[in-house]
Amino acid sequence: MTDNEIIHEVLSGNKDAFALIMDKYHNELFKYVYNMTGNVETTEDLLQEIFMKLYQSLSDFDPNKASFRTWMYRIAMYHTYNYYNRKTVKHIDEYIEVDLSLLTADEDIMDDVIKEDQLNRILDIIKKILKPKHQKIMLLHFLSGLTVKEISETLDIPDKTIYKAIKTSIEKIKKEVQSDG
Amino acid sequence: MAKLNRPIDKETMEASKQRTMAFIMDEIERERIPVFRHILHALFRPKRLAVLASAIVIALLIIFNPGGSGNPGNDNPNYQISAETSDQLAELSYISSHLVTMEMSVSDTDLMFLADTETTALEDNMTDFNQYFDMLKVYLDDNSFSESTTFTTLTDSEYQYQIEFNQDDLTYTLLLNEEEDNTFTGIMTLDGVTLNVTGTIEENNNESHFEFEATNGTDEVYIEYETEADNEESEKAFSIHTNINGNESNKDISVEKESDEWKVEIGHNQDRYELKKELEDGVWQYKLEYQVNGKNGEARITETVDSEGNPAYNYRISEEGVNRNIEVGKPDFAGRGNNPNNNQDDENNSSNPNNDDDTPGNKPDDIPNNNTNQSYDDIIDPAPAYTL
Numbered sequence A: 001m002t003d004n005e006i007i008h009e010v011l012s013g014n015k016d017a018f019a020l021i022m023d024k025y026h027n028e029l030f031k032y033v034y035n036m037t038g039n040v041e042t043t044e045d046l047l048q049e050i051f052m053k054l055y056q057s058l059s060d061f062d063p064n065k066a067s068f069r070t071w072m073y074r075i076a077m078y079h080t081y082n083y084y085n086r087k088t089v090k091h092i093d094e095y096i097e098v099d100l101s102l103l104t105a106d107e108d109i110m111d112d113v114i115k116e117d118q119l120n121r122i123l124d125i126i127k128k129i130l131k132p133k134h135q136k137i138m139l140l141h142f143l144s145g146l147t148v149k150e151i152s153e154t155l156d157i158p159d160k161t162i163y164k165a166i167k168t169s170i171e172k173i174k175k176e177v178q179s180d181g
Numbered sequence B: 001m002a003k004l005n006r007p008i009d010k011e012t013m014e015a016s017k018q019r020t021m022a023f024i025m026d027e028i029e030r031e032r033i034p035v036f037r038h039i040l041h042a043l044f045r046p047k048r049l050a051v052l053a054s055a056i057v058i059a060l061l062i063i064f065n066p067g068g069s070g071n072p073g074n075d076n077p078n079y080q081i082s083a084e085t086s087d088q089l090a091e092l093s094y095i096s097s098h099l100v101t102m103e104m105s106v107s108d109t110d111l112m113f114l115a116d117t118e119t120t121a122l123e124d125n126m127t128d129f130n131q132y133f134d135m136l137k138v139y140l141d142d143n144s145f146s147e148s149t150t151f152t153t154l155t156d157s158e159y160q161y162q163i164e165f166n167q168d169d170l171t172y173t174l175l176l177n178e179e180e181d182n183t184f185t186g187i188m189t190l191d192g193v194t195l196n197v198t199g200t201i202e203e204n205n206n207e208s209h210f211e212f213e214a215t216n217g218t219d220e221v222y223i224e225y226e227t228e229a230d231n232e233e234s235e236k237a238f239s240i241h242t243n244i245n246g247n248e249s250n251k252d253i254s255v256e257k258e259s260d261e262w263k264v265e266i267g268h269n270q271d272r273y274e275l276k277k278e279l280e281d282g283v284w285q286y287k288l289e290y291q292v293n294g295k296n297g298e299a300r301i302t303e304t305v306d307s308e309g310n311p312a313y314n315y316r317i318s319e320e321g322v323n324r325n326i327e328v329g330k331p332d333f334a335g336r337g338n339n340p341n342n343n344q345d346d347e348n349n350s351s352n353p354n355n356d357d358d359t360p361g362n363k364p365d366d367i368p369n370n371n372t373n374q375s376y377d378d379i380i381d382p383a384p385a386y387t388l
Helices: A003-011 A015-037 A040-060 A068-086 A100-104 A116-129 A132-143 A148-155 A159-180 B010-030 B036-043 B083-106 B126-140 B346-351
Strands: B057-061 B150-153 B161-167 B170-180 B183-190 B193-204 B207-215 B220-229 B233-244 B247-258 B261-268 B271-280 B283-292 B295-305 B311-319 B322-329
Touching: A003 A015, A003 A040, A003 A068, A015 A040, A015 A068, A015 A132, A015 B010, A040 A068, A040 B010, A040 B295, A068 A116, A068 A132, A068 A148, A068 B295, A116 A132, A116 A159, A132 A148, A132 A159, A148 A159, B083 B126, B083 B161, B083 B170, B083 B183, B083 B193, B083 B207, B083 B220, B083 B233, B126 B247, B126 B261, B126 B271, B126 B283, B126 B311, B126 B322, B170 B193
Parallel strands: B057 B193
Antiparallel strands: B057 B207, B150 B161, B161 B170, B170 B183, B183 B193, B193 B207, B207 B220, B220 B233, B233 B247, B247 B261, B261 B271, B271 B283, B283 B295, B295 B311, B311 B322
């Protein structure tokens, strides 16, 4: 079944069909949220809230405006961004060495995991130096599996603008890393 | 696959998946969506308040109290605007801007459709309160104005000083001249809106006192502001009188910080609200206690998003035996999302000096606040099972 067919089922009264959506997208969303939080319990709590939000908002989803996946990410992104924006940033060693090649990783090394402290440091820098709009773009760029085109659809921002925001943000992050080093 | 991934054990993730799916399906089973929800949704989609439909020009006139002209705590008799006072000026600009906008939007409410349902006094006053909350939670979040405020002495401008600060994605700029002791004039710009500003400040060691009147000739905001701080405690008190669109209103707002915990109290005519921020089950929640229209109640407020991804607030209200769970859109505010200059791509937005973001303006970041009036179309359950 396609996403739209599943949603139609749910809205037609077959609530159990929502389990298919969760089964399909749980791990993908889990990784995105966990990449941000670094905490399994917090991730689980946030995911439960996100899935409830998705379920309660299903009647608002318009397949003519966006794919279900990018609509889902929009809700997940705002929900997790609120968490990211509110949480107290732990003191992170400014002298943690960040591998700058991570920031411009190509497709070949996307599957690699990086050290916790490096990711925490990058998230800390994003929060510290980027404006909220660019924070959201970079969090999706780094932590989700969305392509630039999908980020564009999720945020309803032209992809050209997303490309430029990513480029300038990475330059800023690199500059910050190098100034700390 | 994302570009930056934390290591995660697959079994842990799978176990979490099973718990989450079981939890959600259980919740879905227990959820009872009111039949009228969809009807309300169709009839009462949030309206966008056209706050910027016309430019607002507000003159802020700060009236110096002659009786308080002495400044014993300041060795310099020619007291000037300084980096030390810029935080308070930023704070006052923020509060006064919100108040003016708040008064404008209060008259544009459409909550009457709930009159024949069982509602709480808080919901009846939600237009006011939601805007108070949105304005004042900056204190509960401990988002210090000083962290985002920059003070600059200008040498090549008609103004002597520039104070710039950011709150909630908005950039405020104050350009000021000192007129005489403790008195200044200037302008404030906020994403396309310009305000004329005059004012005075008194400072004495850890205490500051301001009086100011904001007016555009017909509308006015008058605020007396006092603040006192030491290492452990901080207290701010705003006594406010507004006359907007011919509607007069009195408000008292106090903000206290003790042992790293903030408390905000609001008095609006006869109504009283007390706000705190508490950590519950690992999630920060705002706790409200209130007395409104003679009724006492409590509410837990959490930040959430609506189905369009716009920020919203979830209120779990318990008022004299009535429990309600509602979602209210974040209120609109001058400059947020309605500025046509802020709806362009990078290459085109340089005409707006306040828009230095590279992203286009309007969606979704810039219009999280188009839910000007309360969006009751997302009523989840009129009688949810929860414990306050």
